[in-house]
Amino acid sequence: MRQYGSFFRIRFLAGLQYRAAAWAGVSTQFAWGGLTLLLYAAFHRSGSANFPMTFSQLSSYIWLQQALLALFMSWYFDNEILESVSTGGVAYELCRPCDLYAMWFVKNLAVRLSRTSLRCAPILLVASFLPAPFRLSAPAGWEAALLFPISLALGLLVIVSFSMLIYISSFYTISTLGIRLLSSSVVEFFSGAVIPLPFFPEQLQAVINVLPFASIQSTPFLIYTGHLAGRQALQSVAVQLLWLAGLLVLGRALMGRALKKVVVQGG
Amino acid sequence: MKLYWKYAAILLKSQMQYKASFFMTAAGQFLVSFSALLGVSFLFDRFHTVDGFTFSEVLICFSIVLAAFSLSECFARGFDAFPRLIQSGKLDQILTRPRGVVFQVLTSNMDFTRLGRLAQSILVLCYAVPHSGIDWTAEKILCACLMLIGGAAVFSSLFVLYAGFSFFTIEGLEFMNIFTDGMREFGAYPLSVYGGGVLKFFTFVIPVALFQYYPLLYLTGKSQERGFLFLPLLAFVFFLPCYAFFRFGLHHYQSTGS
Amino acid sequence: MIELRHIRKEFRVAKRGSGFGQAVKALFHKEYETIHALQDVSFTIGDGEMVGYIGPNGAGKSSTIKIMSGILTPDGGTCRINGRVPWKERTAHVREIGVVFGQRSQLWWDVPAADSFDLIRDIYRIEDDAYRRTLARLTELLDLGELLKTPVRQLSLGQRMRCEIAASLLHSPKILFLDEPTIGLDAVSKIAVRDFIRAINRENGTTVILTTHDMQDIEALTERVLLIGRGRILLDGSLSDLKARHSTRRTIRVAYEGDRLPPFEQMKILKDRDGHAEITIDTAVLPVQEAISLLAAKTELRDLSVSEETVEELVVSLYQEFAI
Numbered sequence: 001m002r003q004y005g006s007f008f009r010i011r012f013l014a015g016l017q018y019r020a021a022a023w024a025g026v027s028t029q030f031a032w033g034g035l036t037l038l039l040y041a042a043f044h045r046s047g048s049a050n051f052p053m054t055f056s057q058l059s060s061y062i063w064l065q066q067a068l069l070a071l072f073m074s075w076y077f078d079n080e081i082l083e084s085v086s087t088g089g090v091a092y093e094l095c096r097p098c099d100l101y102a103m104w105f106v107k108n109l110a111v112r113l114s115r116t117s118l119r120c121a122p123i124l125l126v127a128s129f130l131p132a133p134f135r136l137s138a139p140a141g142w143e144a145a146l147l148f149p150i151s152l153a154l155g156l157l158v159i160v161s162f163s164m165l166i167y168i169s170s171f172y173t174i175s176t177l178g179i180r181l182l183s184s185s186v187v188e189f190f191s192g193a194v195i196p197l198p199f200f201p202e203q204l205q206a207v208i209n210v211l212p213f214a215s216i217q218s219t220p221f222l223i224y225t226g227h228l229a230g231r232q233a234l235q236s237v238a239v240q241l242l243w244l245a246g247l248l249v250l251g252r253a254l255m256g257r258a259l260k261k262v263v264v265q266g267g
Numbered sequence: 268m269k270l271y272w273k274y275a276a277i278l279l280k281s282q283m284q285y286k287a288s289f290f291m292t293a294a295g296q297f298l299v300s301f302s303a304l305l306g307v308s309f310l311f312d313r314f315h316t317v318d319g320f321t322f323s324e325v326l327i328c329f330s331i332v333l334a335a336f337s338l339s340e341c342f343a344r345g346f347d348a349f350p351r352l353i354q355s356g357k358l359d360q361i362l363t364r365p366r367g368v369v370f371q372v373l374t375s376n377m378d379f380t381r382l383g384r385l386a387q388s389i390l391v392l393c394y395a396v397p398h399s400g401i402d403w404t405a406e407k408i409l410c411a412c413l414m415l416i417g418g419a420a421v422f423s424s425l426f427v428l429y430a431g432f433s434f435f436t437i438e439g440l441e442f443m444n445i446f447t448d449g450m451r452e453f454g455a456y457p458l459s460v461y462g463g464g465v466l467k468f469f470t471f472v473i474p475v476a477l478f479q480y481y482p483l484l485y486l487t488g489k490s491q492e493r494g495f496l497f498l499p500l501l502a503f504v505f506f507l508p509c510y511a512f513f514r515f516g517l518h519h520y521q522s523t524g525s
Numbered sequence: 526m527i528e529l530r531h532i533r534k535e536f537r538v539a540k541r542g543s544g545f546g547q548a549v550k551a552l553f554h555k556e557y558e559t560i561h562a563l564q565d566v567s568f569t570i571g572d573g574e575m576v577g578y579i580g581p582n583g584a585g586k587s588s589t590i591k592i593m594s595g596i597l598t599p600d601g602g603t604c605r606i607n608g609r610v611p612w613k614e615r616t617a618h619v620r621e622i623g624v625v626f627g628q629r630s631q632l633w634w635d636v637p638a639a640d641s642f643d644l645i646r647d648i649y650r651i652e653d654d655a656y657r658r659t660l661a662r663l664t665e666l667l668d669l670g671e672l673l674k675t676p677v678r679q680l681s682l683g684q685r686m687r688c689e690i691a692a693s694l695l696h697s698p699k700i701l702f703l704d705e706p707t708i709g710l711d712a713v714s715k716i717a718v719r720d721f722i723r724a725i726n727r728e729n730g731t732t733v734i735l736t737t738h739d740m741q742d743i744e745a746l747t748e749r750v751l752l753i754g755r756g757r758i759l760l761d762g763s764l765s766d767l768k769a770r771h772s773t774r775r776t777i778r779v780a781y782e783g784d785r786l787p788p789f790e791q792m793k794i795l796k797d798r799d800g801h802a803e804i805t806i807d808t809a810v811l812p813v814q815e816a817i818s819l820l821a822a823k824t825e826l827r828d829l830s831v832s833e834e835t836v837e838e839l840v841v842s843l844y845q846e847f848a849i
Contacts, residue, residue: 181295
């Protein structure tokens with residue numbers, strides 16, 4: 001376990017090196033969130049009856065999304081890992097006394113956490129002092145406050161275990177660029193990063209809610225804002241758990257098969 | 268100019284060496300921007316209009332901005348990828364050649380896979396043009412063309428500005444995304460939807476509204492002001508300060524060599 | 526004519542600590558240190574000279590080359606090359622120089638070198654006639670022939686370096702800067718590249734400035750050597766002068782009959798096995814003739830050779846002498 005701890009530490013510290021990037025990121029995401037809210041305000045003016053949630057719920061959703069952008073980024077893939085597979089260097093990693101799946105998992109987790117830890121605080125802080133409908137409100141209730149961190153952690157684990165599948169696919173294809181582009185735009189769209197899932201057409205929502213994508217960022221954010229509450233909230237967390245288990249089992253199984261192939265063919 | 272096409276030919280030839288990867292990436296670029304389009308259409312499905320603009324009017328705006336962005340991304344890619352040019356030492360090589368630096372940077376990289384995105388925007392435009400209810404007179408066609416050209420000029424200028432900043436900080440460049448990628452996304456809607464302050468900023472500081480909002484008003488008949496037709500040409504002026512900043516950055520580079 | 530007078534250049538570099546506390550601290554405050562890359566560099570190089578510019582890593586070699594090729598502006602001092610200040614009249618200046626940065630390629634990786642050459646012709650606006658003549662000559666001298674039609678990425682390192690050098694000479698520059706031109710090459714390619722550089726210098730009168738860590742390059746090519754260390758020119762002279770002044774050490778190899786050699790005063794026996802021995806002497810203390818007669822008095826010599834210090838050894842002892 002210790003080795004994974006030090007992997008985590010190295011990656012985490014490496015992420016902290018980039019202070020200029022962190023400040024730039026904070027200001028970009030702040031501007032991005034602001035423009036997004038102004039856009040929704042315009043839609044709100046043209047038909048507030050069609051708004052699927054209150055405007056202040058939406059504000060909280062958008063600010064959480066901007067502050068935690070690095071936690072759920074769908075386009076991030078570790079180049080080192082991809083290269084180690086394409087150059088065959090992965091064979092050396094197999095010689096180390098660690099579990100490759102766990103190692104990659106921890107690496108990804110650390111990068112996401114370190115980038116987020118630098119950026120989230122200033123955004124959350126400033127966003128909670130904005131004027132009324134645009135501000136980040138407190139969690140919808142003690143239930144939401146309790147469930148949100150659990151759901152957030154599950155969401156992070158789901159996105160990492162999903163991206164593990166992409167890494168594993170690189171054992172089977174020469175270039176993963178196409179798969180990466182495609183998967184990241186699909187994940188981004190259906191996880192509610194482009195527009196929040198409640199804004200999707202109703203029939204489509206029913207389908208998406210059972211797909212793994214809703215389990216990434218949509219569930220925790222909607223729990224925080226109180227859009228998902230009571231039984232519904234618990235159900236969504238259960239769906240997150242199911243998907244996490246499913247993706248982990250699938251990822252492990254595929255990794256096992258891929259590694260067997262590597263060992264047999266010698267890279 | 269002849270030399271420019273020669274460069275373009277050699278770069279295309281290089282990229283075509285990896286055909287499979289080239290077409291995969293181009294197809295990927297084509298699909299990626301679909302999510303933005305779907306987002307727009309879902310919102311209109313629910314709300315029908317925004318700030319007095321209909322879906323197909325917004326689609327015209329969306330596709331012209333996307334086309335302008337993809338064009339400048341394809342041809343001004345050298346500036347977009349400028350940090351790498353510095354890090355790899357290619358810039359030093361450029362400085363030992365007897366040609367303008369801007370010209371050489373432009374020709375150092377052109378990414379033809381970005382034409383995938385251009386293809387998508389053209390498709391959207393083909394859908395929006397007959398559905399928009401606009402009476403397409405010669406003047407309005409000219410207006411749409413000027414919007415596209417002006418847009419490409421503004422985005423290219425932004426890339427030059429971006430390159431200028433990369434002389435000073437590589438890590439901090441992310442904030443420029445709000446103007447480049449940000450304007451690709453937010454520019455999908457007429458800029459007035461974001462309120463007066465934002466519109467003023469994007470009129471007088473970064474002149475995105477000059478090729479987007481005002482000519483669109485004229486195009487959709489919301490304003491009869493003829494002058495709006497030529498505003499995109501004014502956007503070209505934006506290149507000057509961007510270029511001046513780039514020169515300033517280059518000067519800094521030559522004295523620090525960092 | 527290249528003239529550098531009191532050139533100075535400083536850089537500021539950010540310090541980076543390790544550990545969590547340092548990383549957090551660096552978020553808010555960065556510390557810088559100033560590095561004096563060049564402190565006071567002056568030299569003059571005449572037309573048609575071939576000069577080796579040597580010094581350990583980080584001594585300021587590449588900063589000097591960058592200043593001379595117009596990429597970098599110095600903080601102080603003057604630099605005139607063929608009457609021009611490189612960084613002020615960049616375009617006019619670079620038309621007359623050729624630069625080969627050893628480890629970077631100026632050729633397009635995925636297309637044949639001939640295509641890159643074509644483009645370079647247009648960049649430098651070389652006349653068709655002159656271009657054809659130069660290319661024919663370069664092709665012959667460097668034996669390029671078929672190489673020009675192969676995509677560059679498929680060439681071997683030696684083949685690629687030959688194409689690189691040709692690319693930087695297409696516009697017949699008056700001055701050629703070579704930064705580690707033979708790095709990583711095999712013996713055959715090294716010799717080919719050296720022969721070529723010599724030929725270009727002799728026939729076209731091209732001024733050649735060469736930085737290298739390969740002392741055989743220096744020995745084979747340059748008459749004059751500039752040694753730079755800690756941002757200053759430490760030595761400027763001909764290779765033979767340097768040797769005469771700084772190298773009084775000789776190595777004597779002998780083959781002899783009989784038992785092992787007895788110890789001698791003022792002679793150091795490095796090796797002694799099966800009738801073969803290697804001895805070093807300092808000629809300032811013990812001239813070669815005396816050493817030989819001492820040896821001959823004690824044993825029956827069958828064979829004997831005397832060799833000078835190699836250039837590598839010379840440079841190492843120079844570095845030690847100047848403590849760089």
